[in-house]
Amino acid sequence: MKVNIIGAGLAGCEAAWQLAEKGIEVYLYEKKKIQKNEIQTLETFGELVCSNTFRSLSTQNAVGILKKELKLLNSFILDCAFKTQIPSDDALAVDRKAFSDLVDQKIRSHKNIKVFEEEFLDLNTQEIVLIASGPLCSQEFKMQLEKLLGKQKLFYLDASAPIIEKQSIDFSKVYYKSRYKNDNSYICIPLNEKEFSIFHNKLVNANTVNLKDFEQEIFFRGCQPIEQLAKNSKKILLKSAMSPNGLENFDGIMPYSAVQLRRDDAMDNLYNMVGFQTNIIWKEQKQIFSSLPGLENAVFRRFGVMHKNSFINSPKILNNKLQMMRKKNIFFAGQITGVEGYIESFASGLVASRGILSYINQSEFIAFPEDTILGSLISYITNPKHKKLKPMKSNMGLVKIDPIMSFNSKEEKNSYIYKNALNKIKSFI
Numbered sequence: 456m457k458v459n460i461i462g463a464g465l466a467g468c469e470a471a472w473q474l475a476e477k478g479i480e481v482y483l484y485e486k487k488k489i490q491k492n493e494i495q496t497l498e499t500f501g502e503l504v505c506s507n508t509f510r511s512l513s514t515q516n517a518v519g520i521l522k523k524e525l526k527l528l529n530s531f532i533l534d535c536a537f538k539t540q541i542p543s544d545d546a547l548a549v550d551r552k553a554f555s556d557l558v559d560q561k562i563r564s565h566k567n568i569k570v571f572e573e574e575f576l577d578l579n580t581q582e583i584v585l586i587a588s589g590p591l592c593s594q595e596f597k598m599q600l601e602k603l604l605g606k607q608k609l610f611y612l613d614a615s616a617p618i619i620e621k622q623s624i625d626f627s628k629v630y631y632k633s634r635y636k637n638d639n640s641y642i643c644i645p646l647n648e649k650e651f652s653i654f655h656n657k658l659v660n661a662n663t664v665n666l667k668d669f670e671q672e673i674f675f676r677g678c679q680p681i682e683q684l685a686k687n688s689k690k691i692l693l694k695s696a697m698s699p700n701g702l703e704n705f706d707g708i709m710p711y712s713a714v715q716l717r718r719d720d721a722m723d724n725l726y727n728m729v730g731f732q733t734n735i736i737w738k739e740q741k742q743i744f745s746s747l748p749g750l751e752n753a754v755f756r757r758f759g760v761m762h763k764n765s766f767i768n769s770p771k772i773l774n775n776k777l778q779m780m781r782k783k784n785i786f787f788a789g790q791i792t793g794v795e796g797y798i799e800s801f802a803s804g805l806v807a808s809r810g811i812l813s814y815i816n817q818s819e820f821i822a823f824p825e826d827t828i829l830g831s832l833i834s835y836i837t838n839p840k841h842k843k844l845k846p847m848k849s850n851m852g853l854v855k856i857d858p859i860m861s862f863n864s865k866e867e868k869n870s871y872i873y874k875n876a877l878n879k880i881k882s883f884i
């Protein structure tokens with residue numbers, strides 16, 4: 456049986472290698488030789504389009520633990536990264552060109568992989584297809600994707616607000632309150648006039664990320680960054696993301712202004728700042744948002760971003776094999792599934808390759824345990840309880856932990872997650 460893979464990026468190459476090693480014939484399609492996207496410069500596969508690091512190696516970090524899990528799972532891309540590693544404190548940095556050359560050479564010389572340097576467009580096929588086309592695909596391919604997805608939209612812009620770990624919020628200063636009904640899925644941060652004014656001033660003066668030329672056009676179409684609302688006027692901010700309307704406290708007193716946090720995950724660990732999509736640089740986001748009452752020690756699991764990024768609403772489209780629920784011969788992997796980051800992208804390629812193998816062999820697919828970093832990320836992006844996916848990096852806040860467990864420190868909790876995750880991956884293998 457043959458598998459077509461669209462895209463020789465990080466996810467596509469990982470999946471191609473894993474399948475080829477299992478004796479599956481892989482047809483790998485890559486169009487960059489004839490048409491590069493806005494950020495590609497190299498001719499070779501597995502191109503790192505921006506930073507040359509795969510982030511931290513520390514096992515106090517989700518992304519560090521994910522590397523340990525992927526090593527146990529024999530990840531191809533991770534192996535290429537270690538073979539081309541250059542010194543960089545606690546990060547896994549690589550020589551960008553040597554890395555891509557190695558991926559390219561190994562993929563092209565694998566006896567079970569046939570490379571086609573052309574754009575793949577036929578998503579109507581009955582053959583097995585893995586779509587690993589990345590976050591910046593061509594106009595024509597997008598049209599094919601939209602046809603395939605039907606009612607489910609393809610998103611082109613990631614406009615996400617910061618996400619905070621619930622445990623790190625000081626509940627003596629905030630309260631549960633939603634605007635329209637009484638439920639526990641919103642947390643309200645009340646501000647008095649002086650606090651609002653100081654906060655407004657910080658937003659107005661914050662430093663923002665320089666957008667790339669191709670990203671300039673996509674903003675200001677009804678989805679404005681919070682700092683832009685603040686610059687427009689205090690009044691606009693008070694009528695939109697920081698409106699106090701309907702957010703009275705238990706004594707019935709309405710604050711001058713309020714920030715709402717909305718529950719973000721099925722496990723109730725994470726909360727996002729409603730309406731706070733932003734381009735403020737990450738270091739300043741931490742300073743500014745931690746100045747809100749109750750967020751002084753907030754752990755930010757993701758900062759706000761606004762950038763061009765095509766992704767699908769995976770919870771409505773994919774199962775945990777990363778297979779389309781509606782069209783079983785089609786699989787997805789990489790940034791387009793809503794995972795975010797180099798390592799998350801190729802990790803999802805590894806998961807999809809296992810999904811494809813179980814489909815070909817008609818064997819049972821065993822999902823990665825949710826108390827591993829990999830399993831928790833895949834569960835997050837495919838959990839049908841999530842109405843609209845927000846692209847996500849691996850993080851400790853996603854990991855399922857037995858509620859009876861208690862820890863004396865963050866380090867102790869992280870060490871537990873690490874040891875437990877590796878044991879789970881070992882027994883999984």
Ligand SMILES: Cc1cc2nc3c(=O)[nH]c(=O)nc-3n(C[C@H](O)[C@H](O)[C@H](O)COP(=O)(O)OP(=O)(O)OC[C@H]3O[C@@H](n4cnc5c(N)ncnc54)[C@H](O)[C@@H]3O)c2cc1C
Nearest residue numbers: 462464465466486505506574575588589789790796797800
């Ligand atoms: C501007 C930008 C900067 C980023 N910077 C970072 C960063 O610094 N660190 C980080 O961790 N993550 C970063 N990311 C996020 C993400 O990790 C990368 O985009 C990563 O490359 C995604 O891997 P992928 O395998 O999903 O897609 P890609 O690596 O983009 O690979 C997809 C491949 O598919 C090919 N392709 C697309 N359509 C077709 C088709 N129809 N037929 C044939 N070939 C096709 C493309 O040419 C491409 O080579 C960035 C994303 C963007 C958009």
